Amino acid sequence: MYQNEQLTAAISNVRKSTGVTCFQVALTPGGHPALLATTDPADNLSKKTAEQLSAFFSQGYATGLLHLSVAIQDKTLPISIKFWRQFSRLFITSLCYMTGGSTVMLAAVQPPVFPMIEMENLLATAPFMAGSEYLNADVLQSLWEDLWQALLATLQKSALDFTAWLTQYDSTWKQVGRICFHLAENKRDPNAPFAFLATYVTHLSQQGTLSYVPLGRALQEYTQDQRQLLALLLPIQKAGQSNEFLKQLIDTGSIFKPLAWRAKEAYQLLQAIPLLEEAGIVVKTPDWWKATHAAHPKVAVTMGKKETSHLGLDALLDFQINLCLPNGMLLQDDEIASILSAGTGLIQLKGQWVAVDHEKLGEVLSHWKKIARQVEKEGLSFADALRMTAGLTPLQNGAPLPIDIATWSQTIAGDWLQEVLTRLRxxxxxxxxxxxxxxxxxxxxxxxxxxxxxxxxxxxxxxxxxxxxxxxxxxxxxxxxxxxxxxxxxxxxxxxxxxxxxxxxxxxxxxxxxxxxxxxxxxxxxxxxxxxxxxxxxxxxxxxxxxxxxxxxxxxxxxxxxxxxxxxxxxxxxxxxxxxxxxxxxxxxxxxxxxxxxxxxxxxxxxxxxxxxxxxxxxxxxxxxxxxxxxxxxxxxxxxxxxxxxxxxxxxxxxxxxxxxxxxxxDKRIIADLPDKTELQTYCNLSKTQSVLYQQAVLQLTRELETVDDDMKRRGLVLAYLSRFKQICNHPNQWSGQGAFNPQDSGKFLRLGELCEEIAARQEKVLIFTQFREIIPALEQYLFSVFGQAGLTLDGSTPIKERTKRVNAFQQECGPPFFILSLKAGGTGLTLTHASHVIHFDRWWNPAVENQATDRAYRIGQKKNVLVHKFVCLGTIEEKIDDMLRAKQSLASDIIGEPAVAMLTEMSDNDLLAMVSLDIHSVLTEKET
Missing domain, CATH: 3.40.50.10810 (Tandem AAA-ATPase domain)
Incomplete structure (x- = not known):
């Protein structure tokens, strides 16, 4: 199981230094929930809850989720934590239904199946939170399986069975899944078209399936144990106190027998489902009835059947109101008349059973007729139609449809609108x-x-x-x-x-x-x-x-x-x-x-x-x-x-x-189209300060070249100025050695910040290579402000043992997000495959050396496509050397690279000055964003 020790240490440090108790659970690119400290007041937790979550997640993300479901009882939580508690509670609830509250040892049974409907609902209603883009069905399925393994490990460690482990946190879990009411269609008897049976779970079969026994048998099995019988029947008794229909079933003893029912009795049971489930009773119904969206006629609102003559958000669409069945099938006039003439209850239309509630249907029709009158006056815009098909109210107020209205309505994109939406989606x-x-x-x-x-x-x-x-x-x-x-x-x-x-x-x-x-x-x-x-x-x-x-x-x-x-x-x-x-x-x-x-x-x-x-x-x-x-x-x-x-x-x-x-x-749909690594030239403009210093250096080189009369001295002079030009392109203060490294004074720093903001937002990792050891601390300090957390550095002074520790830390999923390395010390021999970005902050002018550095991320074990960003300052020698390297990239490295530097030292003065001169139209003359 994944262990998140570094993350726990980071959270602990944050709390010690700032007293912050604001946290969210973010989904990492690897598909694992991670507890992260934030500064958003909306993410604030009580001190006790923050400490509990930190302790649980320090044992691994699956253990953290598992205990989030049962041990964290707060009613108000940050939206991301609330969502993951919903997910993990769904897992626990599925287990409760499976075990029926018995003391069965889970190691002997199959894990619960993730209900597809619940998965789809989780994906559709997931909040907008960090890592939303990585949330999909495969991730949820994988986490569901991880929860199972975490639970088995937890139970083994605690020496408790599942029910005992649950009830130490909340005793109500013990009641879930013990009794089950079954309602089924009986098509052989039109006078009594429904059948009812109450059962209870005795045990799991060897195949891991629940064994249901008629509830009447409990009267025989528990003759000698009245206390156990009363405990079994407690959920029914609890529900009967609030529902007269259930009370009659209990008082007459009918609850213990198989029953043939008319539509009236079936409807009464269906209406009582929320009460029964609250009491801990499982209710199994025909497929056409779901407690969350019961089978009943709906008001069908259709928009955009015909193509509009005008395009844009303000284009006007047609609008129609009708009635339909839950499957969207529109009803004819005689069928609508049947609904309106029937009493409240179940009726059968087009072979489907539907529940009729005249009062509710009237309210919903009234709601849509009011909108229809407004549409008749003002028209229905394309934007309003999209809002309505999405389940929001029209006319720009942005509110979701009231739950009652949404439950009894079905907004339908007409033929033309559906075609448009399909083309876009x-x-x-x-x-x-x-x-x-x-x-x-x-x-x-x-x-x-x-x-x-x-x-x-x-x-x-x-x-x-x-x-x-x-x-x-x-x-x-x-x-x-x-x-x-x-x-x-x-x-x-x-x-x-x-x-x-x-x-x-x-x-x-x-x-x-x-x-x-x-x-x-x-x-x-x-x-x-x-x-x-x-x-x-x-x-x-x-x-x-x-x-x-x-x-x-x-x-x-x-x-x-x-x-x-x-x-x-x-x-x-x-x-x-x-x-x-x-x-x-x-x-x-x-x-x-x-x-x-x-x-x-x-x-x-x-x-x-x-x-x-x-x-x-x-x-x-x-x-x-x-x-x-x-x-x-x-x-x-x-x-x-x-x-x-x-x-x-x-x-x-x-x-x-x-x-x-x-x-x-x-994305599996496009990954086959991508190369394993993509190299990008990232062009940067000089700041005004950089351009002035660069131009001064060119003029100074011009004067000194006129006075030097020895080839060796001239070579040394040229090499010194080449290094000077590179340093100025990095940051003015790298050359001057004075003052703080203000990012606004360097085009490269600004571009680095923009790139890393995107990388941080995607929770990805990056390697930054530089040949200048002296600029590493400034880069580290700047990137700390961008990522909001510390990164790692490595240069020639880093001891071997410490290098191994830092590499291992970076390779952890929730380890530091950036690693700054000197090209000589970090360019070979390291495996850093958790990085999906490589940035060459300054250039070695030798593709072989740069490629070796890039291969720290792009090598065996890398499962991502690596983006390589090569920084180039426009209008400077960096751009001209880069053009030369790319023009000759198909030649052997003995033609370019190190000999390119030697070539510069051997150029004539005029050719050399042309190479290093500043193209003034390619640099910025003011600071801006």
């Missing part, structure tokens, strides 16, 4: 055959199959004038999919002849270089306008737009988008936000400024999980599809940890699913 099923040919002709890249699906999905939403959130995992190619979309818009026959406004792309300043390089490489035919001081010689005016005639795309940063007034005056065709988590705070001025921009369509890109925090999700969708999720206040109200939260979460997932496309690197 399952884009791989609706690929347009003409798209690959168009892209092959106009786009300079071959897309992977899952990327073609992504472009098709984006194109469908674009055509429908709907917003989109492309949330693919880092490294799956969000940028290239957007470039392909823009190429399609430019060349597709459906859009080519239309007068189009330009598109606008807003991104962090640190990504300007990356996007510019990708455009030049993959979509050189698109006409760009870069709005940034580092990208143009022309002045950028606050109120006057430049000439945009013939421009396909304008690219600018969040800072410029917040202050340039003319950007707000243009009605952009497609407005794209990269790293869209920049607007996750709806109250921030930057978020409000971005949302004020006008556009016909909107698209956000983010590699950060959008479901970890509910209000972040609202803010993103307030941009993507304004009004879809209702008001901020209403959304926050229903998203809180209340009884309505489960239904709200399930409805919310259904509502946003057409607008979100997210594929993980671990």
């Amino acid at each position: 399952q884009p791989e099923q609706a690929l347009e055959k003409t798209l690959p040919a168009l892209l092959k002709k106009h786009f300079c890249a071959s897309l992977r199959p899952y990327q073609v699906v992504g472009v098709q999905w984006l194109w469908t939403l674009y055509q429908m004038k709907l917003g989109a959130c492309l949330a693919d995992d880092m490294g799956l190619g969000k940028t290239i999919q957007v470039l392909a979309l823009l190429t399609l818009i430019r060349h597709h026959p459906l859009t080519q002849s239309k007068v189009k406004h330009p598109h606008l792309l807003v991104l962090p300043a640190s990504l300007l270089g990356n996007w510019q390089m990708e455009f030049q490489k993959f979509a050189p035919g698109l006409r760009l306008k870069m709005i940034h001081a580092s990208m143009t010689d022309s002045p950028i005016l606050l109120d006057t737009a430049p000439d945009l005639s013939g421009i396909d795309l304008v690219i600018t940063t969040y800072t410029y988008a917040s202050k340039l007034n003319w950007l707000k005056e243009i009605n952009w065709d497609l407005l794209v936000l990269d790293e869209a988590q920049a607007i996750k705070n709806p109250a921030a001025k930057q978020s409000q400024a971005i949302k004020a921009l006008k556009s016909q369509r909107r698209l956000v890109l983010t590699g950060t999980p959008i479901e970890n925090r509910l209000m972040d999700l609202w803010s993103l969708f307030d941009f993507v599809a304004p009004g879809l999720l209702g008001s901020n206040r209403a959304f926050a109200k229903y998203g809180k940890n209340t009884e309505e939260a489960g239904a709200f979460n399930a409805a919310l997932r259904r509502l946003i699913s057409p607008y979100i496309l997210r594929r993980l690197k671990s």
Whole structure:
């Protein structure tokens, strides 16, 4: 079983240092719940509960979950902990039904089967919490099996049987599953179409199945033991005190006999199910009756049968009200008349038994007729229809349907709307055959199959004038999919002849270089306008737009988008936000400024999980599809940890699913399309301080080259300056050796922070390699602030034994999230396969050495696709050497790498200065994000 000692130590340290008792249970990428300290007041626990959870989870995640189900009795818990308690209690309850409260030893029986319906319900109603993206049926099934092993180990250690172990925490568990009421259809007798039998469980058979015995036999078996008989019948007696029908069965002794019933008696028993289950009695009913969604006629609300002539969230759809059976089959007029004329109880329609409750049916019809009148006046928008099909009220208040209304209603997407939703939710099923040919002709890249699906999905939403959130995992190619979309818009026959406004792309300043390089490489035919001081010689005016005639795309940063007034005056065709988590705070001025921009369509890109925090999700969708999720206040109200939260979460997932496309690197559907490792050039801009220091170094090298007259001295001079240029590119203070390492002073630090924020949000791990030992402490301190926890470092001074300890710590699932290594000390001989990212913070200029370092993560034992990020400062010698290395990457390493440094020392002065000179248009001239 997995042991989480480091996590416990970390929690203990947090409590000792800060007194914090805020915790959540997060799901790790490996599919294991982990107890993590937080600073969110909503995650606050009592001191006693926090200590209990820490102690339980220190013994392993399965042991932690097991005891969470029975030992933690708090009624109010953080939403993530409450969810995992629900899951583990389902496991315990299944065991109670299986054992019937007997003292059977569990080691001799088969583990309980995970009920499929309950699994689906857990997945649908799971809260938005850390690790939501890793939650699926396979993970729950695996955890269910882990709980079984943890329980067996716990019972063996305690020397108790299951019932005794349970009742030491809560005696009510002992009553679960002892008596069972069976109700079945009796199709042979139309006058008495139901049969009833009460049983109790005596033991488990050798095959591990329950042995049911008629309850009447207990009167014979317990003749000599009245106390045992009274204990057995106690749940029935308890239920009978609150229900007259059950009381009559007990008083007349009928409860001990098989009974033939009319529909009236069957209905009375079905109505009493909640009371019986509360008393600890199991009730087995026909398949068509479920206590949580009883079989009764429903009000069927159908929307979008016909195609709308107008597209977008405000498109108006048709709306119809009818009655249907639980399976969705619509009823005819004569069948509706039968329902209305029948008394309250069970009736049979189309071969199905349904319960009729005139009062409830009238309330639900009244609710929908009121909405119908409102729709008749105002129309039903596409957004309202999506809200209703998801189980939310229409007209933008964002509330879930009242439980009574939802239970007695069935919202149905009509033919046209269903076709649209299928195309959006399952884009791989609706690929347009003409798209690959168009892209092959106009786009300079071959897309992977899952990327073609992504472009098709984006194109469908674009055509429908709907917003989109492309949330693919880092490294799956969000940028290239957007470039392909823009190429399609430019060349597709459906859009080519239309007068189009330009598109606008807003991104962090640190990504300007990356996007510019990708455009030049993959979509050189698109006409760009870069709005940034580092990208143009022309002045950028606050109120006057430049000439945009013939421009396909304008690219600018969040800072410029917040202050340039003319950007707000243009009605952009497609407005794209990269790293869209920049607007996750709806109250921030930057978020409000971005949302004020006008556009016909909107698209956000983010590699950060959008479901970890509910209000972040609202803010993103307030941009993507304004009004879809209702008001901020209403959304926050229903998203809180209340009884309505489960239904709200399930409805919310259904509502946003057409607008979100997210594929993980671990997704079985796409992993075959991916290489085992993906190498990415990560371009960084210099800060103003860096560019000044770099330019000064170039000028100083120029003067010194004029005075040196010895080849050896000249070689030493060049090598010294090469190292100096690298240090300045890393951080100005690495070269100067003075002051603190302010991240804002280094383009590499800023880009490292952005990357690691995504990695931290996904609970993944990263290796960072540098050839400069002196910068490791600054990197460690900075990444501590990003991850919120300490990482590991390793350099030439680290003792051998300590290296082994640190490697082992990193290889633990909940071990430190980052490991900073000097290239010489950590580049060989270590196995660090828990990292799914490798960052080369500075370059060795020798691919063989870099590849050896990368292979610390990418080697036998690695089960993930590894992303390799190679940092390159634009406009500097780093970019020029990188271009040279990639141009010669097919040659042997004796042509590039170490000899490349020697080659630089042997260049003429003019060639050398051309190599190291600064391209001023590729660096930032101001600090911004």
